[in-house]
Amino acid sequence: MFELFIEFAIKLFPIYLWALFGFILGKLLKVRKNDAANILVFLILPLITFHGSFTTPVTVQALSLPLFFFLLCSIITLLFLWLGKKTWKDNTGNLLAFASSYGNYGYFALPAAIVLFGKEAESPVIMAGIGFIIYSCTVGYFVTALGNFTIAESLKKTLVLPSVYAMILGLSLNVLNIRFGSFRNIDLNDIYLSVACDVRGVYTIIGMMLVGLAIAEIKTLMIDWKFVGMASLAQFVIWPIVVGLYIILDKNILHFYPVLLLKIIFLLSLIPVGVNLIAYSSQLGVHPEKAAVAILLTTIFAMLFIPFMISVFIGFI
Template identity: 30%
Template sequence: MSISPAALLAPLLMLLGYVGLGWLAARRLKIDPRPIATLLIYMVAPFTIFRALMNGGANPGYLLLTFSAFVVASLMALAVKRLAQSRFGAHEAALLAFSSGTGNTGYFGLPVALVLLSPEGVTLYLFCLLGINVYEFTVGFYLSARGHFSVRESVIKMARMPLIYAFGLALLLSALGVTLPAGLQDGLAVFPAAYTLLGMMIIGMTLSQVTLAAWDTRFVLACVALRYVLWPLVSLIAVLALQRVAPVSSDMALAILLLGVVPMAANVVVVAMELGIQPQKGALAVLVTTLLAPILIPLYLMGMLRLTGLD
């Protein structure tokens, strides 16, 4: 399997273009990003995940990928939270903990996966993505809220996350063998595109409100290290470990590796905005890792495919 940097360039630049559109929308049209953040969390993300689960067919093998991604993301976030508490302020530690367990696997990674992977590979990627999304709106959301709210308030806010219930409903319907009517499937088909578009635009909208006072070099460097040092290493070790246990398809390997090289999650900004914890600081860190993505993603993937013997 070989990765063509040229093939990746167009979708990567398009995603950056969406960030620019968000900046223009906020600057010229005076659009407030906060209602859009709420819309993403409470409407668009749950419908996107529900559709993906119903279309993918939640068999035990796929669900094991979801569970594994959730466990890895949660353990990383808990470890970073513990380390960051003594080195950063409460808000910064909460954002670092949240971001360490996730990446822009949906808004950014999914369009890239559609370019690189076969339909089977995209399904594998989606079920890994689901595990990370479940982390974001359970463990990740709780850790972020704990930087600003009490334990009780944090649990209540987490319990209000509709993505948890969309995930459970999809699993139940899949287990019962229920299929969605064609008309409903067509109606849900608009949500993945809206998920990517609005998720990237909200970064630009938040950046339009950023001042130089929000720049925190230490925080940004920590975010870059988490995304482009820790996560690539974890994903590479995961593939190498799986290869020692059983044969791993190229699609499976590339899906796991792609999870490790996407930029910082745009949901860092979405969740920070929802909870009121330094969204401008988070947006700057997201922007830096996103700008690095067109350069680093092809290089990382080509290098890791060689190391795993799949190139």
């Protein structure tokens, strides 16, 4: 386990540096988190979504991964929305519902999967991530918006998010096997892949800087331990239990997924709260400071939690 932790720490260290740079920019240059959040939500995230759905090999098993995670996210969200409303009188419960199911698949699960399972794990993680994106742009965003807006207003805000439309376009082109060709001996596909690689880098940088920017705007750092605890309960207890039960069912009865995909599904049940939660909560005005602290603390905890869980349970899959 110690070797896994060291490898995680080395691979993920630059990610934490970007969060630190975001904090410095927020404090010294007064860069606002809302500006970064809007760039992420309306430009970078749709491009990442399009690329993932456009390039991932389409199989029945691959297509089932987004559906699997979308349904699981939605069910757990409704459970924690109910618990949140019982716990808080304000809209913190709406944020908790989103935080309970929006995992950090892009900045954390993807590099972790490559460290653990090799390069062949990249495409399945991206495909599964589409399920998280669809969830975040529909159920998750809508439930969070309800904290400040009416049902009609929340639905209107949800429908203008571009990521779902980007996913539909990318998947349609993928199924139809439409690819970029060449123009006057210039390989357009190579140019596209180069741009996509650049966008993915920007996605990671802005996403993690957003954590630092959100923390920099906090006047007095007060940790809502109840919120962090319940978000951690969802991400590190409920998710592994539910996914673990499914893996037992699949291995003994269904036999639907190969071993590699089951391992990836298990890994995705262990990840911390997703960074883009800050982008959405900032845009909707629903406690972005609580989102930032929860993301930071659960990400630090996950660096120890994932190596432990993988080393103990991965041999049974």
